[in-house]
Amino acid sequence: MTAVSFGNRRYTRLWPILILLTVALLLLGRNLQQAHQLTQKSQGISQRNWSLSSGVSADDYLDCAEPVRIPPRQDSPRTRDLQRLVNCRNRPLRFQRLQHGEFWLLQNLVIGRKSRQVGCTESITYTTNGDYTFFDNLETVVERWGGPVSFAIHAPGYDLNATLDAIQYARNCLQGSEAISDWVSFHVYFPNQHMPENVPYDEDEVLARPYVCTLADGSLIPPPYTLIDRSDSYKVKANLTYPINVGRNIARQAANTHFIFACDIELYPSLGFVDQFLDMVTQNHSVLALDPSQPRRVYPLAVFEIEAGAQIPGNKSELLALYRKQQAQIFHLRLCPTCHKIPGQQEWLNRAPSVKDRLQLFSVGHREKQFKFWEPFYVSDNTEPLFDERVTWEGQSNKRIQNYAMCLLGYEYHTLHPAFLVHSPGIKKLTKASAARLKYAKEMTKFIKAKIEPEYRVLYGQNAACRT
Secondary structure: OHHHHHHHHHHHHHHHHHHHHHHHHHHHHHHHHHHHHHHHHHHHHHHHHHHHHHOOOHHHHHHOOOOOOOOOOOOOHHHHHHHHHHOOOOOOOOOEEEEEOOEEEEEEEEOOOOHHHOOOOOOEEEEEEEOHHHHHHHHHHHHHHOOOEEEEEEOOOOHHHHHHHHHHHHHHOOOOHHHHHHHEEEEEEEEOOOOOOOOOOOHHHHHOOOOOOEOOOOOEOOOHHHHOOHHHOHHHHOOOOOOHHHHHHHHHHOOOOOEEEEOOOOEEEOOOHHHHHHHHHHHOHHHOOOOOOOOOEEEEEEEEEEOOOOOOOOOHHHHHHHHHOOOEEEOOOOOOOOOOOOOOHHHHHHOOOOOOOOOEEEEEEOOOHHHOOOOOEEEEOOOOOOOOOOOOOOOOOOOHHHHHHHHHOOOEEEEEEOOEEEEOOOOOOOOHHHHHHHHHHHHHHHHHHHHHHHHHHHHHOOOOOOOO
16 A cells, blocks of 8 residues: 555656646647748748739749749849949839828829839939829820839829829820830829828729720720819819929939939920930940049930920931921020020030930030029939929929029039920910919019028038029
């Protein structure tokens, strides 16, 4: 009895130990299972992120017997050479909800399919701005540019609905819709005091928005942005000014290429410009100011306007043919003769275009003396000062302030030949609408002189030759 009792007591003491070991094993097993699940989840997220950057869907990836391998970039020798030269980094475009001063910004709300992954030196981004009433220029700009377009759209209140309808129509119903879908990235912004009732959650929601291109008889429905009276827009009804420089900065800051061309959407470039510029830089690196001790530089294009109904010229020979028939002239010649006159303007016009239309530097100037009011449109590396957002379209001088800052910083303007810009057909004249802006312009001029100029002299330095 004593031996049996002793044995029973010994087994009784072992039971708690066995129970503890069992519980420990169970906990260990559960932790290993959770770790395995977390690993699978992490791999799934990684796979989805890979799919977003490569164009391969997550479902395609998960359904494959073997993991999808992302092919390396097939950059051209020119792209690789330029990337080494300027030392830029490739980065994909992505959607973000941001605050931009007093505005809410849906950056990259809809992204161009090819622009999404374009290399930093593979192309040049045309950065521009407007509202839904400017969409009639988009097809021509994209067709002639042939590269990424960053388009910032002011859409307060119910103007957002018209903007989303315009995006769907432009991407689906035009002859050039395929190129628009490939290259244009749309950014939408609105004042926080003039919020739309509903805002799309993401790109998929925008692209799922219903649209109609044709009537029952097959005829094309007119673009929605041509059917809405501008006077019925929320902006006009709410008596809002147009924050043009906000749009310019949003479009610039969203670009993912090293070189940009900050331009107004009514200005159309001569054909082949992107490749011409990148070829020029590749063949002659000295075109760029790579030494920090060199003055900073930008690359303006000559700007012209043509008569309504005239065919938009694609090259300089076609432009000169219009100019000789007095169907083309310097942009804003009747409104501000010195605003778009380039250094060596007459020589530029007299120089015959080369057979191959190779781009080259034509003249070097500064925004001083007879060019103190110059408002050029130029290619840059996107490091020049941002546009002052206190200046509106109605107040005018919206580009002069930025060029005043660049003058103080000693920027050089290396004008190009034979590339050019042409405004949407129609010679600019003084109208009632432009005369109505004079009230805003007077007030803005006072503000610039009293507030902005003193600030800029503190920030950028002193130069009596510079003017706003």
